[in-house]
Amino acid sequence: MTDKDLKRLAHRHIDLTWNRGRLALAEQLHSADFLYKSTFTAHPLDSAGYRRLVEDIRAAMPDLQVVVEECIAEGRKVFTWSTLIGSIAQPALGYPASDKVLSIPAMAFWVFNSQDQVQELCTLFDMESFRTQMGLQNRPFAEQALP
Template identity: 65%
Template sequence: MSLDDNKRLVRQHIELSWNRGHLALAEKLHSKDFLYKSSFVGHPMASPEFAAMVTQIRTAMPELEVVVEECVAEGDKVVTWSTLIGTIETPALGYPPSDKVMSISAMAFWTLTPGLQVREICTMFDMESFRAQLGLATRTYAEKALP
């Protein structure tokens, strides 16, 4: 597979899952040993758990749009920098609804199989910015680093 094929697969996965909510189609792109890891949730998720989480978030944020800002590929790895945009209309994952349009930056590290399936996604969200936009308490980086 070419690097462009790898990037196309990742963009297709984002479009099917996050932007359109076509989770059954997105799951067909997952390998049998698929894992999703994220700073947003505290444990690795298999494909069905990932689909359930995306469904929960899309239910709370029905107008959610994920914009891929950058997509870089090397070997079996793809890295995306994305911006999630939307309004939380109902509580989700412990966060309250808000009438504000949220903008959340995320970096994701994707590992693909030779057969062009997604084996792993490891995503880091800018949770402090997210919390600040919701008006929730945030902590400075130095404060978090101290015991």
């Protein structure tokens, strides 16, 4: 596959999971050893764990839309910069419900295997921006860095 084709697969995966909730279709794009890492998770997740995470977030944010701002590919790797837009209708991941419409920047690093399946996905959400928009206290850098 070309870089352009892999970028299309990353876009398709984002659309199927986050925007449409078509998780069974998205899982077909995963390799058998799929691994997901994120600022939302304490440890890596397999495909089933990733599905549960997306289901939980989509249930809490029924108006969620993910817009891909930038997508870059080289070799078997893709980088996406996205913005998640929506409000938290019910508590999720330890955060309270809010009627505020949030705009959460996120970056993701994708690794595709030789069968053009998503083998690894690592997503970094801008949690400090999220906390600020929610009106929650930000954590000073030193507090985050120290045990």
